[in-house]
Amino acid sequence: MIEFDRVSKTYKQVRALDEVSFTVREGSVTGFLGPNGAGKSTALRVLAGLSRATSGAATVFGRPYVELECPGLQVGTLLDAGAQHPGRTGREVLTLGAMLLGLPRSRAEETLELVGLTGRESGRAVGGYSLGMRQRLGIGHALLGRPKALILDEPANGLDPQGIQWMRTLLRSLADSGCAVLLSSHLLHEVEQIADHVVMIGRGRVLAQGTVAELGGGRGLEQTFLDLTATADRSAR
Structure with a gap:
């Protein structure tokens, strides 16, 4: 299980994450949705132990990533495909x-x-x-x-339609075998095709979370997210 418990991260005067809380359970795919700059990559870096949270805790199987014994055998991460x-x-x-x-x-x-x-x-x-x-x-x-948990940041970037279908099938099979999959993306339609649970983030805050059916309400994730983002923007003014 992957869990964020009221995670906040501040860089100087910028609050990149603001009390982020959600859970990714074994046997499921959670889509972590938001535009560029919403805080997705920062949250995943905190989860993978590459950045320290200002407050709150992000854990995998109940422990911080850096405290796991041989984490590569328990958690698979893809944060930057170019880092080879x-x-x-x-x-x-x-x-x-x-x-x-x-x-x-x-x-x-x-x-x-x-x-x-x-x-x-x-x-x-x-x-x-x-x-x-x-x-x-x-x-x-x-x-x-x-691994029994996967942390993937924008894994569909650069994949052609055949590659996206391959990735979708692969991640679905891994989740069905018991893996907890956290998938960060700005591709709303793609997440609709694979995710069991969706977490929408904007300006570092969780705007909504639930199943695709619960959040879409017949309008689709894209319209739901646009509405939530507009509301968040008005509140920030």
């Missing part, structure tokens, strides 16, 4: 990742097949990858340890 050494091949990236987790090299090969990087593509330097290929590699890196 450009001179290494895709196969080298995943092989090194598997070795650091104490896994056999064969796990890298299994994961390359899972994310659809062919033999030729896996042997190319990452610096020559398209954004979609980097996304597939990043998702593969997150899945190396067969």
Whole structure:
């Protein structure tokens, strides 16, 4: 289980997160929705231990990420698909990742097949990858340890329609097998297709949360989010 409990984060005079609270349960996909600058990436960085909350707590399986024993075997993260050494091949990236987790090299090969990087593509330097290929590699890196929780920041970026369908099917199967999936995105329509639960954030605050049916109310998530954002903007003035 992934949990945010009244998490706030302040940078100098800017309140990037304001009392953010929500839960991602095992066996479900939670879509974390908001425009650029809403606070999504900041929240995920706090969750992954890369940034310290000003107040509140973000935990995975009841503990802060940094306190987990070998977190890569429990939590898979994709926060920046470009954060791979450009001179290494895709196969080298995943092989090194598997070795650091104490896994056999064969796990890298299994994961390359899972994310659809062919033999030729896996042997190319990452610096020559398209954004979609980097996304597939990043998702593969997150899945190396067969984690029971996934934290993914905009994983659909750069994927073509076939790649998005592949990702949707993959994440759904992982959730159905018991994984807790937290998926950050600004693509409202895409989240409608996969999420069991949706958390909408704007200006660092949770504006609404619930199932797609509860939030859409027949109008769709996009109109609901536009209405909520407009209300939040008026309140901030």
